[in-house]
Amino acid sequence: MVFKERPPRDKGVIADDRLMELHLYPGNQCNQDCSFCTVFGSPKGWYREYTQEHLDAALRTVMLNEQGAIKFYGGEPTLDFENVIWAIAYLRQQGYAGAIVIYSNGIQADRLLQILASDPLSKTTASLNYSIATGDGAPQMPQKALERLKTHEMEHPDSIAIGHPDVVDSGRGVEPFTGEATRPKANSRCPHCYPVLTTEGKFHACPFAIENQSAHFQLGDTDSDAAEIAQNFQAFFEWLDTVHEPFAIAHNLPACTVCWKHLDQLPLPNFDRLVRATAD
Ligand SMILES: C[S@@+](CC[C@H](N)C(=O)[O-])C[C@H]1O[C@@H](n2cnc3c(N)ncnc32)[C@H](O)[C@@H]1O
């Protein structure tokens, strides 16, 4: 395989109230409808474009130096590639110097490559959907698109990676998945992802559970200050380790199944700690 998996980076890193990574989500509209899709992607999904207000909130929350990473996902980012290209230009104009990653199914290969080429710092890379790149668990992307992306990766090494083969029980999840039986599916430990800012203006604790509106995931909105988002994210991580994981182990459940089906049995993370500390 020409495309390589990226090694994982440190989890939960925060400095001066800024997160090391942030996902951006404009809705689940997609040109595919993968059976396992964690966000319920489909052509009938919702979509709202990136705006200055939305990106300004991202710029207040994520590390702006080389350590930072902003990850565009969806839905399918190539559907409105002009808005993504505008968003990258805006982030760079405002001084964002970190990495940018585009999660894409790669079917619109030319548009994806235009997005990568648009970054004036040449630090925008792509991560492909494992199933659509390989044809294991979803229809494979057209050979012409695959060849274009492979050629680009060979000419620009490490510009296009491939996502993890794991399928988690979130959204449409593992039950409808039709790929290789050996692909990893169950783990009682949450992967501890970085949070998401949606174009509806909400900070949500988990990119896999983004369409789950439970209060357990609500970290704030574009009016919240960065310290509140950072503290609520820390509170969510503490909750994962002290409440969520013990429940998953005690009931022998995969981690994402707990979030998807059992949150009504779990207390909320300690989100109001900042409010109480300020009042003291
Ligand atoms: C939700 S998609 C959005 C971006 C783009 N449409 C794509 O497919 O890459 C982002 C990533 O989530 C992965 N994904 C979707 N459903 C998943 C699941 N149930 N478990 C694990 N990963 C999943 C996809 O394979 C893809 O790599």
Ligand code: SF4
């Ligand atoms: S995994 Fe990606 S390509 Fe597949 S339906 Fe979901 S958003 Fe679309």
Ligand code: SF4
């Ligand atoms: S366990 Fe919950 S928080 Fe962790 S990845 Fe799964 S859905 Fe997200």
